[in-house]
Amino acid sequence: MPELPEVETIVRQLEPALVGRTIAAVQVRWPGTVVGSLPAFHSALRGTRIARLWRRGKFFVADLVRGRMRAGHLVGHLRMTGRLLLAPGTADPGPWARVSVGLDDGRVLHFVDTRKFGRLWATERLDAVMAGLGPEPLAKEFTPAWLARALRARRRRLKPLLLDQGFIAGLGNIYVDESLHAARLHPLTLAHTLRASLARRLHLAIRRTLRAAISREGSSFDTFYRTPGGRPGRYQTRLRVYGRAGRPCRTCGTPIVRTLVAQRATHFCPRCQPRTET
DNA sequence: AGCTACTCCTGGTAGC
DNA sequence: TGCTACCAGGAGTAGC
Numbered sequence: 257m258p259e260l261p262e263v264e265t266i267v268r269q270l271e272p273a274l275v276g277r278t279i280a281a282v283q284v285r286w287p288g289t290v291v292g293s294l295p296a297f298h299s300a301l302r303g304t305r306i307a308r309l310w311r312r313g314k315f316f317v318a319d320l321v322r323g324r325m326r327a328g329h330l331v332g333h334l335r336m337t338g339r340l341l342l343a344p345g346t347a348d349p350g351p352w353a354r355v356s357v358g359l360d361d362g363r364v365l366h367f368v369d370t371r372k373f374g375r376l377w378a379t380e381r382l383d384a385v386m387a388g389l390g391p392e393p394l395a396k397e398f399t400p401a402w403l404a405r406a407l408r409a410r411r412r413r414l415k416p417l418l419l420d421q422g423f424i425a426g427l428g429n430i431y432v433d434e435s436l437h438a439a440r441l442h443p444l445t446l447a448h449t450l451r452a453s454l455a456r457r458l459h460l461a462i463r464r465t466l467r468a469a470i471s472r473e474g475s476s477f478d479t480f481y482r483t484p485g486g487r488p489g490r491y492q493t494r495l496r497v498y499g500r501a502g503r504p505c506r507t508c509g510t511p512i513v514r515t516l517v518a519q520r521a522t523h524f525c526p527r528c529q530p531r532t533e534t
Numbered sequence: 535a536g537c538t539a540c541t542c543c544t545g546g547t548a549g550c
Numbered sequence: 551t552g553c554t555a556c557c558a559g560g561a562g563t564a565g566c
Contacts, residue, residue, distance in 0.1 A: 257559070288542090314560085335560050336543085371543045373560070412536065421561080429559070519538080520559075 258334040260393070260426030261469035262489065263311050266340055271309045273342055274318065274365070278305045281358035289354040289367065291377045300328055300378035301357065313389050313425030316340075317382065328380040330357075332367065338374030341366040341486075389425045393462050398424070404455035407447040414458075415443035416518040427462070430475055430498045433523045435462045437497045442529045443522050468494065497523040 258266070279301050284290055290297045304320035304327045311317070318330040332338070341349060342365050349356060349366040355376055357365040367376060377385050391398045410417055417423050418432040427435070436443050439461035441454065450458070469475065469491040475498075476488035492499075496506050501514035505525040515522050 259560095333560085336558080337545090369543095370545065371559090373543065375561095410535090416536085419560085 259428035262474035286354040335373035410447040
């Protein structure tokens with residue numbers, strides 16, 4: 257489940273290998289991964305050079321150029337099981353490589369995705385792909401004051417609100433649960449009832465959680481997320497609530513509760529995150 | 535505005 | 551052992 261810390265890790269690790277490379281070949285093995293027409297996808301990418309690799313929310317973006325001219329962007333979203341794998345051209349990327357991008361140094365960037373939820377775009381209109389995304393939680397624009405004001409304007413439970421990419425970009429199920437625990441807030445708390453001091457606590461919790469996860473290269477479960485080098489992340493051992501139903505809270509020892517909120521598994525400590533304290 | 539339900543997918547696993 | 555049923559879930563959409 258790649259969220260902001262996982263995508264950030266992938267982008268940081270791939271950047272030195274990809275920037276400056278020219279795309280020599282494009283192979284689409286599963287058309288559903290590509291948004292838009294396949295011929296347009298091929299012609300938009302082939303022959304371009306990767307000028308920059310960066311992240312916005314859970315999207316990764318490669319800025320493309322032809323010579324000195326801007327040539328649009330390759331944008332991707334890993335959704336549930338998507339991975340980026342940079343491998344020698346001779347290596348077998350496995351049965352789940354959906355799109356493969358051959359580079360001028362002989363290596364191939366594979367978009368590997370068992371469940372086929374991931375998507376790739378080749379577009380000149382970044383804003384069209386990322387329309388309506390909320391602020392970056394690690395950017396300057398995301399301030400305690402902004403969050404307090406934004407929360408006051410929403411009559412919605414914190415859990416689905418924080419999962420909403422239009423509210424804040426980049427949080428997913430894992431880091432919403434972790435952030436709410438760090439902020440000692442119940443996932444069903446209504447956003448507009450939060451005092452400014454609690455909004456500040458949530459702001460701090462979100463940033464600390466994301467930064468800590470990035471510093472350990474994200475969280476890995478089962479056969480899912482790996483860094484482009486194939487390493488698992490190291491943050492899953494630090495999780496305080498996610499995936500820990502029935503196990504003792506690392507703060508107070510109370511068993512972690514797992515419920516369903518808006519169809520999403522939701523983990524919290526009933527003692528550290530009481531329902532009524534706003 | 536915000537909620538639920540449904541869709542897309544398939545490997546892994548619980549239950550028998 | 552081998553089968554089936556169900557689950558995980560990010561995001562888009564429809565309907566209330």
